[in-house]
Amino acid sequence: MAIYLDNAATSYPKPDIVMDKMYYFMKNIGATAGRGAYKSEIESDRLVYNCRNNLCKLFNFDRPSNVVFTYNITESLNLAINGILKNGDHVIISSLEHNSVTRPLKILEKTKNIQISKVPCNTYGLTNPNDIENLIRTNTKLIIFTHASNVIGTIQPIKQIGKIARKNNILFLVDSAQTAGAYPIDIKEYNIDLLAFTGHKSLLGPTGTGGLIINCDAEIKALKAGGTGVDSKYPYQPEYLPNKFESGTLNVVGIVGLSEGVNYINNIGISSIREKEQILTEYALKTLKEIPNIIIYGPKSADKIVGVISFNIEGIPCDEVGFQLDKTYNIMVRVGFHCAPTAHRIIGTYNTGCVRIGIGYFNTKSDIDILTESLVELSKT
Ligand SMILES: Cc1ncc(COP(=O)(O)O)c(C=O)c1O
Known part of the structure; x- marks a missing residue:
């Protein structure tokens, strides 16, 4: 799926x-x-x-x-x-x-x-x-x-x-x-x-x-x-x-x-939507951290962010990560530069770009688990 x-x-x-x-x-x-x-x-x-x-x-x-x-x-x-x-x-x-x-x-x-x-x-x-x-x-x-x-x-x-x-x-x-x-x-x-x-x-x-x-x-x-x-x-x-x-x-x-x-x-209710997405974002921050060689950008606390998390895996270009996630694991993420060049300068990805996940109301913990398992496998190749 x-x-x-x-x-x-x-x-x-x-x-x-x-x-x-x-x-x-x-x-x-x-x-x-x-x-x-x-x-x-x-x-x-x-x-x-x-x-x-x-x-x-x-x-x-x-x-x-x-x-x-x-x-x-x-x-x-x-x-x-x-x-x-x-x-x-x-x-x-x-x-x-x-x-x-x-x-x-x-x-x-x-x-x-x-x-x-x-x-x-x-x-x-x-x-x-x-x-x-x-x-x-x-x-x-x-x-x-x-x-x-x-x-x-x-x-x-x-x-x-x-x-x-x-x-x-x-x-x-x-x-x-x-x-x-x-x-x-x-x-x-x-x-x-x-x-x-x-x-x-x-x-x-x-x-x-x-x-x-x-x-x-x-x-x-x-x-x-x-x-x-x-x-x-x-x-x-x-x-x-x-x-x-x-x-x-x-x-x-x-x-x-x-x-x-x-x-x-x-x-x-907008507060319930926020609560659900915040829980999932906190979960994603926690699980993604366990991927070998991952660099996660931005705050590591879900109360400071919406469901947007950018990262790189050292040694693998971000477009390769996106390509493999799509081709091998059927997971859609955004890679590269995200139309905000100064933000990339601030986090140090102006030359490399990064992988971005955007968590939505209909995502589940299982989506995050499958993403994490796929990235663990990818990071070992
Ligand atoms: C912060 C921000 N501003 C503006 C835009 C532009 O949105 P739209 O393409 O819907 O005009 C985006 C979309 O990527 C965005 O994330």
Whole structure:
């Protein structure tokens, strides 16, 4: 039987209800949302609105129209970054950011003279929030933090950072790609102004879904303009939410699936999901340690990470480990570089890359045991 341990890339499997409701929608409803007044169209509208509501419930937010859908978190981050930053603004980011944050910023550094400061962290990816205060300048517009590293899983002190951002009147944008659906997030309590999320990872939805939750009145320029289904004769893009940022036909079938994924999480309870994944992550840290010549990166304690563990086996290149795990043992993991070059520098794998396992809600101890046994065998070859 195949074992999937690449949930940090995308979650698999999805709950049956996600597929069932998408199929039902495609077969029986199939209409666009926000563009007509017939029954199926109104039902599509309702389903999209339900998804906004389910997300509000998960993240403790109360303005469903401020939940803007995108196609993935990369688009959400590009929207927030490009929509907010103006010539000469200063941005503070973590040292663990994904390329979906750093690449848009590098473009703006060239085109708009944006200044970027990175908050240092130690080799375990632990950040001291006080270091942020020291980096604040008069022109600091935005603080961007990944909630948890996609390379070593380290959870960042989002609550403390949110406090600092609010105290200094700086906008706070959180990349929740590795935490939404896996770890509790409270938009209000953490003073998050902009929460970017992706639908296909721990939120258990399909690819092609994501969004940005806007909890501020900051001026944000839209990335695109076009049809919104309303105010058709108005020559400009409507200024109200969510239409301002949702030009073009929505991925309704994807949103239906995402809605069911989020509903599934809400029914179980995010704390129970976290508890289950934390137990499994602790178990993985304990068993992997026993593999000869293994180097595990990041914190060795599951309360400091989400279910993302990176490692190398001395003497075997990481791509060979991934290849053998797949070919011989039918185990799927991610190897190489994980779109966050600074994180690789911090853990010392900038030249070698590493093997990454992404533990998901549906993994079991037996998956971890089989992985460990396979790696023990591999390390002896
Ligand atoms: C921390 C982080 N940010 C952003 C992304 C980009 O996600 P997506 O490809 O869904 O846009 C990922 C996914 O790999 C991630 O782990």
